[in-house]
Amino acid sequence: MKYDALIVGAGFAGTVCAERLASAGKRVLVIDKRNHIGGNAFDCYDENGVLIHPYGPHIFHTSGKRIFEYLSNFTDWRLYEHRVLAHLDGEFYPIPINRTTINKLYGLDLNEEGVKAYLESVREARNDIATSEDVVLSSVGSDLCDKFFRGYTQKQWGLDLADLSAGVAARIPTRSNDDDRYFTDTYQFMPARGYTAMFEKMLGHPNIEVRLSEDFRVLRSVVEREHTVYTGPIDAFFDYRFGKLPYRSLSFQHEHLTDVDQFQQTGTINYPNDHEYTRITEFKHLTGQQHSGTSIVREYPRAEGDPYYPIPRSENEALFKRYHELAEATPDVTFVGRLAQYRYYNMDQVVGAALKVAEELAQ
Structure with a gap:
């Protein structure tokens, strides 16, 4: 044919x-x-009946009305605003960095204007923004950079911030208010019955x-x-x-916890400075599924394997x-x-x- x-x-x-x-x-x-x-967005039910993403969390978000309306022809949606915490010295902080992060980390009580002034005082000016290190230092200074970005980047990419193009770090904003959503796009939803069901219809x-x-x-x-x-x-x-062409790969360690309703506070928790893995995701946050147990995944960046990130x-x-x-x-x-x-x-x-x-x- x-x-x-x-x-x-x-x-x-x-x-x-x-x-x-x-x-x-x-x-x-x-x-x-x-x-x-479904590619890497493929999802399925694990052997315990929990809907998981075998290739790590895929959170849909867009400000493109046309894109959202097109996909809406093939799925209903579940409202979901992704939130991420970073684990640092036994405590958890909102990421992207916001007012709550700074006040909790440094024992301060700054209002929004105070946070703006604080960030202005710690920024390290860069005449030329060429690398991700330039982006982060010019935004939040060296201490916040070392606590939240440098170690995570080294694990994720196998490279220092100074060796990555500026666009990588530019994806993560810094906020002076208490907005703890990871994304601020107009449309933040998950396919109601999962990605695979949407792909099947398409x-x-x-x-x-x-x-x-x-x-x-x-x-x-x-x-x-x-x-x-x-x-x-x-x-x-x-x-x-x-x-x-160089790509960064990932390996995934999936785990099911019996009779544990919730493993962690948010859908994803980042680990910038400890453990070999970069983050843990708990899928029930993403899907809204009701289940007596819960399933999580730890992500380990790798130099070799299936290509994930250019x-x-x-x-x-x-x-x-x-x-x-x-x-x-x-x-x-x-x-x-x-x-x-x-x-x-x-x-x-x-x-x-x-x-x-x-x-x-x-x-």
């Missing part, structure tokens, strides 16, 4: 492209090397065929199609012609641009998604990029 489009990867990027193209009358084949759809179009546990390297010369949408690592597509450094960007030039010279393939575009995208950014790509292809 000949397809209008072969889509490699059944995560957000591939699924959105598949649904939009199918709805435009195109015949689409979606393949994925894993045995499930891929349920009669013009879409899904094949799992399939290797693109095997099928690329077999499947007859007009166009390919590729969402995997761009360097792998070109057989690592210029060498491998590592934002200037030399890596230069290498990516060489692959991007090859992609631009491959007109019958469209590259979209975090790995294909070597970008540290949030889920909503991937959806937005995929919607744009699908509209162009549909025309």
Whole structure:
């Protein structure tokens, strides 16, 4: 059978492209090397009946009305505003840093203006904001940097703040009020029945065929199609012609606690300075599920393994641009998604990029 489009990867990027193209009358084949759809956003019930995210927590948030309305065609939503605490010397502090964090940490009683003045007094001015260290020091100074950011960054990326591009630290704001939400986007929800149920509905179009546990390297010369949408690592597509692009990986330690209704105060707790893991997430906070026990996951950053995070450094960007030039010279393939575009995208950014790509292809 000949397809209008072969889509490699059944995560957000591939699924959105598949649904939009199918709805435009195109015949689409979606393949994925894993045995499930949803990519890293895949969720499922563990053996104890708790809905978990096997690949770590995925919290949906966006200020893009179009993105939210599009996904609303395939799921109902549960209101959820994610909150994170950082564990420091036996105490827990809101992160991003806010008024509560500073007052509790330093034994102060500052109002909002007082917090602004305090931060102004400890900031270390930087003429040129080139690295994540520049971002953090110019925002909160060295003490808060060392307590909350430097150790976490070293674990997460295997690099010091000074060795990471500015955009990494710029993702985390600093607040002078008591707002303890991790995100401030307009739309903060979780799919009411989970991500996988949403993906199933998106891929349920009669013009879409899904094949799992399939290797693109095997099928690329077999499947007859007009166009390919590729969402995997761009360097792998070109057989690592210029060498491998660096990615950071993760391993996950899942645990179920019997007869424990709640393990921790918030959905996620960060551990910037102790333990090998960076954070613990308790899924019932995210899903709202009622269950007599609870399931948690500890995240351990790794240098090797499945690619999760493109590592934002200037030399890596230069290498990516060489692959991007090859992609631009491959007109019958469209590259979209975090790995294909070597970008540290949030889920909503991937959806937005995929919607744009699908509209162009549909025309």
